[in-house]
Amino acid sequence: MMIKNRLNLAVWFWAAISALVLCSPAWGAGIVASTSFGEDNEIIVEFRTPVEVAIAGEAQRYRVFEETDPDILLPVTEVEVADDGTRATLRFADPLNTTSAHVVNAQGIGGLESTTFTVSKSYLGYLLTVLISALLIKNFVFTKYLGLCVFFGTSKRKETAKGMGVVFTIVVVVAVSMSWVLYQYVLKPFHLDYLQIVVFIGLTSLTVQAVDTVLRKVNPVLFKSFGVFLVLVIANCVVIAVPLLMASNEYNYFETLMLSLGAGGGFLLALYLMSSVRERVELARVPEPFKGLPIAFIVAGQFAMAFLGFSGLQLF
Amino acid sequence: MATDKNSLQLVTNGILQENPIFKLALSMCPAVGISTTVVNGLMLGIAVLFVQVFSSVTISLIKDFIHPRIRIPTYTLTIATWVTVIDLTLAAYFPAAYAQMGIFVKIIVAFAIITMRLEMFACKESVPASFWDGLGMGLGFLVGMVVIGFVRELLGSGAIFGYDVLGFKPLLFFILPSAGFFVVGLMMGFFNWIEASYAKRGKK
Structure with missing residues (x-):
């Protein structure tokens, strides 16, 4: 009886987890295809359509903050954009607290006035x-x-x-x-x-x-x-x-x-x-x-x- | 059934013969976890003393109305009520010390020693006897905590009550959290040794 119950619980649990995993790619709507943390002080953004390298490479176009502390802006020191314009790496002065979700607001990237997306671990x-x-x-x-x-x-x-x-x-x-x-x-x-x-x-x-x-x-x-x-x-x-x-x-x-x-x-x-x-x-x-x-x-x-x-x- | 001990014997029983920490080895978690200074030990000791005395008296008062089959949940809820009282009081009046003790005040609710005294003593005895027994057990716990806190603070940081008395730190290791196990183990062994050599001398 108890073993059967635990089996049920396990099956139900895995169903819930896989549902979560399947749903997660739906987040990055708009021009951003996916986001992830790179090194300690990096955020990697992949774009759906190529963006203009020169514009996307300007660090002052990005405003980044932790979701829990919207008042504290994390200064972006450098943005490196891949030559084909599908991938940008944002570098920060200090290592990021990767356990909390980060919100990135980008101005004028890919022809849009402003886009906002969140970066978090899976x-x-x-x-x-x-x-x-x-x-x-x-x-x-x-x-x-x-x-x-x-x-x-x-x-x-x-x-x-x-x-x-x-x-x-x-x-x-x-x-x-x-x-x-x-x-x-x-x-x-x-x-x-x-x-x-x-x-x-x-x-x-x-x-x-x-x-x-x-x-x-x-x-x-x-x-x-x-x-x-x-x-x-x-x-x-x-x-x-x-x-x-x-x-x-x-x-x-x-x-x-x-x-x-x-x-x-x-x-x-x-x-x-x-x-x-x-x-x-x-x-x-x-x-x-x-x-x-x-x-x-x-x-x-x-x-x-x-x-x-x-x-x-x-x-x- | 009434106990044949007088109030003084009930109190000393808790402190010496049945000391909760060194003799019964119950409620060890705070003894290991937060007894790094005398003040910490004293504060938690007072909290336990309070909960133990009031729970003992409460159960002793209502013992005739408790159905034997639900007595354990009744004890638990009684203790939980008094723990909530002391928890909110400490948080309001001693915020600094409360922050240091963290979760340990709330955890008094699961201390085996309190439930055990209710089950073994308060549910059978009169209100005054339960009061003295609770006082003895609470004081025994308090003394144990203060002794461990004293040893750890003196040897670990060379200070007592935060005042530097030794001028150097003989065993810095003692104030590290994981050293709690070593300190308690060594002290238990030490007390056993004293007791054994005392008994040997008595025989000769």
């Missing part, structure tokens, strides 16, 4: 960045130090680590999806932001209770092996941190889904890594006072340092 790439970021770069356990009670409690054996990680991921995805709906359509329109904590934690306990009840009836075998972890989910700080992050970053639904998948997957990864080490540490000769929890903390500290290596990782 949305799919952005979604993957959100996922990877929650999974590795900002791993909730090793770089945000959340969910530690449950983390140390269930990372003694690989079996329990896997069970906890899977149950946690399912609960967090379901609960955060519901939180998103409630936040966007109830809390925000009615200015009930101060109820965030109560609503989010309430939804999480509701989800836990619901999964518990459904699983007990539908698949008692699975419940026997995973039921114990359900209670622990509610004591994990990550379940409240994810919806709070979602609300403060104003994520849309796909970003929220990616964030929650990343948070759950990151927790599973952290648990699995930790349990693999702890199974071996038990065989090692650890000084008497450090046996058990103290050595586990020190191992976790080393993992945290290793995860610092992911900071600055940028794939798209």
